[in-house]
Amino acid sequence: MTTDAFTAQRPRLFGLAYRMLGSAHDAEDVVQDAWLRWAGREQDVENPAAWLTTVVTRLCLNRLDSARARRETYVGPWLPEPILTTDPATGPAATVEERESVSLALLTTLERLTPPERAVYVLREAFGHSHAEVAAVLDVTEAGSRQLHTRARRHLAQPPTPVPTTPPTDPADVGPLLARFVAAAREGDVAGLEALLAADVTVWSDGGGKVSAARRPVHGRDAVARFLVGVLGARRPRRSGAAAEINGAPAAIAFVDGVLDGVLTIEPAGEQVATVRILRNPEKLAFLAGQLSRSAGLSGRPS
Incomplete structure (x- = not known):
């Protein structure tokens, strides 16, 4: 009892x-x-x-x-x-x-x-x-x-990143935007990626000093597009991808040799991407890796 x-x-x-x-x-x-x-x-x-x-x-x-x-x-x-x-x-x-x-x-x-x-x-x-x-x-x-x-x-409610006062975005609306965003970055389509980004878009990349990651936020449409193409655009034979619901929203997950290597999420502003978050610190991925190994919750196929 x-x-x-x-x-x-x-x-x-x-x-x-x-x-x-x-x-x-x-x-x-x-x-x-x-x-x-x-x-x-x-x-x-x-x-x-x-x-x-x-x-x-x-x-x-x-x-x-x-x-x-x-x-x-x-x-x-x-x-x-x-x-x-x-x-x-x-x-x-x-x-x-x-x-x-x-x-x-x-x-x-x-x-x-x-x-x-x-x-x-x-x-x-x-x-x-x-x-x-x-x-x-x-x-x-x-x-x-x-x-x-x-x-x-x-x-x-204070800047620089106030909690939104508008209703939360439905995950069903985020998934298609995320798919287009990831596809453009992987294909090296800078122009196509820029069209999906808000003018003041920011990338936050967390590697914790343990793996390669930007140590400062990357700001602005042009800089972010080129950064993401550099990070995601090179096709690596040992890398695969999938989609899952991470922290209540659609996310792209990357694996290298079957080991979880990174998680990418976006925060939309209308039909464009306002914020990108990339998590690569292996210590922070360990819990999620354990969940994924126990779950059949992945959607999408390796790419």
């Missing part, structure tokens, strides 16, 4: 920890720590969901300050670890709003919040907890929870 009660909560707890930390491996560690605490006193817990939510949130708060310090010395742009959101083990991502709450764009932007602000925002916006419930989790007053939530939304 002890195991059953925790197992029922596990995907939701992972989803909470991942949104708080932006790291799948850290989220797994937090959930494991929560299990150890639960196994010692589960008989005394009247409301397992509330108790475990509190434990996981507070464990995440303990990790956020040290995580931020590590990211300040990170080599190149930092992006969250990608996850396969068709995997039910990673928590809720069934609705458009749930997918948006785990998007790479939002998780990156959440880095600008203080740990308490991030906790309130995630609990309120992604999991729908009331301010009374959030206040109990964080051991603050309801007024304090409302104040933290207001500050979080204000900080997220």
Whole structure:
């Protein structure tokens, strides 16, 4: 019974920890720590969901300050670890709003919040907890929870990458644009690629200093088109590609000799691409690689 009660909560707890930390491996560690605490006193817990939510949130708060310090010395742009959101083990991502709450764009932007602000925002916006419930989790007053939530939304609305106020883009609308975008880059079609890019498009490339990646963002249509053709255009006999839903949106995945080598996602602005995110840090791809090895969720064929 002890195991059953925790197992029922596990995907939701992972989803909470991942949104708080932006790291799948850290989220797994937090959930494991929560299990150890639960196994010692589960008989005394009247409301397992509330108790475990509190434990996981507070464990995440303990990790956020040290995580931020590590990211300040990170080599190149930092992006969250990608996850396969068709995997039910990673928590809720069934609705458009749930997918948006785990998007790479939002998780990156959440880095600008203080740990308490991030906790309130995630609990309120992604999991729908009331301010009374959030206040109990964080051991603050309801007024304090409302104040933290207001500050979080204000900080997220600031430039340079504010959280969109328009409805999230439906993944069904992103897939065809992504396919045209990748095809143009692979074929070396600079003009065709430029036609798909917004004038102020930006590429963020995360290699963590471990593999080849741009150590600064690449800005502007011309520079981005030429950069992407250089990265994706050369056909390599040992490289293959596929498509999958990563962090709630269509993504292109690259393999070399069958080993996951990179993930590319786009953020559209109308019918053009406004942001490109490329993840190549092997440490950040390890969790996703494990998911893919267990899943038949890949669509598309090697190319």
